[in-house]
Amino acid sequence: MHLVFVAGWMRSGTTVLAELLGSSPGALAVGELATMWMALERDDLCSCGQSVRSCPVWSVVAAEVAEIHDIGPGRATSYAKFDGELHAVLRMKRLPGLRRLRRSTPDRMPSDVGRITAVMQTVLRVVTDVSECDVIVDSSKRPTALVVFGLIPGVELTPIHLVRDPRAVAYSESRHRQWAGVEAHLAPPGRGALLSAVNWIVTTILCHRVGRRFPGYRLLRYERLTTQPTETMAAVTGGLGLAPPQFVAPDAVQLAPSHVVNGNPSRFGGRLRKISADERWRTDLPARERVTVGVLTAPVRLAVKLLAR
Numbered sequence: 001m002h003l004v005f006v007a008g009w010m011r012s013g014t015t016v017l018a019e020l021l022g023s024s025p026g027a028l029a030v031g032e033l034a035t036m037w038m039a040l041e042r043d044d045l046c047s048c049g050q051s052v053r054s055c056p057v058w059s060v061v062a063a064e065v066a067e068i069h070d071i072g073p074g075r076a077t078s079y080a081k082f083d084g085e086l087h088a089v090l091r092m093k094r095l096p097g098l099r100r101l102r103r104s105t106p107d108r109m110p111s112d113v114g115r116i117t118a119v120m121q122t123v124l125r126v127v128t129d130v131s132e133c134d135v136i137v138d139s140s141k142r143p144t145a146l147v148v149f150g151l152i153p154g155v156e157l158t159p160i161h162l163v164r165d166p167r168a169v170a171y172s173e174s175r176h177r178q179w180a181g182v183e184a185h186l187a188p189p190g191r192g193a194l195l196s197a198v199n200w201i202v203t204t205i206l207c208h209r210v211g212r213r214f215p216g217y218r219l220l221r222y223e224r225l226t227t228q229p230t231e232t233m234a235a236v237t238g239g240l241g242l243a244p245p246q247f248v249a250p251d252a253v254q255l256a257p258s259h260v261v262n263g264n265p266s267r268f269g270g271r272l273r274k275i276s277a278d279e280r281w282r283t284d285l286p287a288r289e290r291v292t293v294g295v296l297t298a299p300v301r302l303a304v305k306l307l308a309r
């Protein structure tokens with residue numbers, strides 16, 4: 001089983017990258033495996049158009065997870081309870097301890113980590129079997145999920161770490177966003193530019209430090225992806241042993257069917273994905289915030305430029 005893990009901070013284009021990767025022949029985008037359990041609990045809409053529990057992929061996952069791990073409605077552990085168990089393991093304060101774990105020494109694995117990796121192994125096995133795709137694309141983003149999913153037995157994990165200019169991220173975070181779901185609702189208000197910059201720095205450094213341990217790790221800049229999409233996707237998919245997605249224009253891809261159960265509402269759009277750089281921050285982010293975020297993040301931005309490929 002091959003899992004491509006899209007890592008990075010929020011509002012960085014991870015959804016678009018996952019959609020593009022998932023549109024490569026032999027690959028399937030499934031959204032955020034770290035947050036799929038509440039989608040199962042609520043029976044949200046899958047990007048295939050069916051509700052999650054009726055979806056041809058996730059319904060089989062649900063049946064197997066119930067049978068093998070006793071998780072699901074009327075079972076020993078509800079989806080919501082398992083979501084709680086998973087997020088207890090994925091808390092940032094667990095990261096140092098998680099990084100010391102090795103797949104080769106399962107006897108040293110804490111029981112809660114062992115249970116999460118066993119369940120996720122079942123999920124990946126079923127998704128791989130039912131979809132008949134060799135590569136599963138997950139966009140769980142956060143470094144703790146990257147470490148824990150790297151401990152799943154029998155899974156080859158390749159992280160693609162997407163980094164966007166933090167001033168664009170701060171601008172995007174300052175705006176409200178509407179999420180799509182069974183019932184659309186407004187996401188919480190954005191955080192301040194300073195907090196956004198600090199989060200960007202911490203997440204960028206941690207994703208890089210964790211990700212570079214895995215073979216095939218790639219640090220990729222959003223600006224390169226959106227200004228040279230064809231060349232960039234050819235390089236990224238080539239590194240993964242995949243053919244690139246089908247570009248119908250230099251900046252547009254015909255998206256393949258996917259089974260994404262959560263994430264950004266853009267996935268519910270048409271089957272044609274236009275790729276363009278969102279540069280509104282250059283004119284619309286207030287000058288004071290632009291300078292604050294720019295100065296604070298300058299050393300890490302420089303490092304990203306030097307290390308990205």
Ligand SMILES: [Zn+2]
Nearest residue numbers: 046048055259
């Ligand atoms: Zn589906």
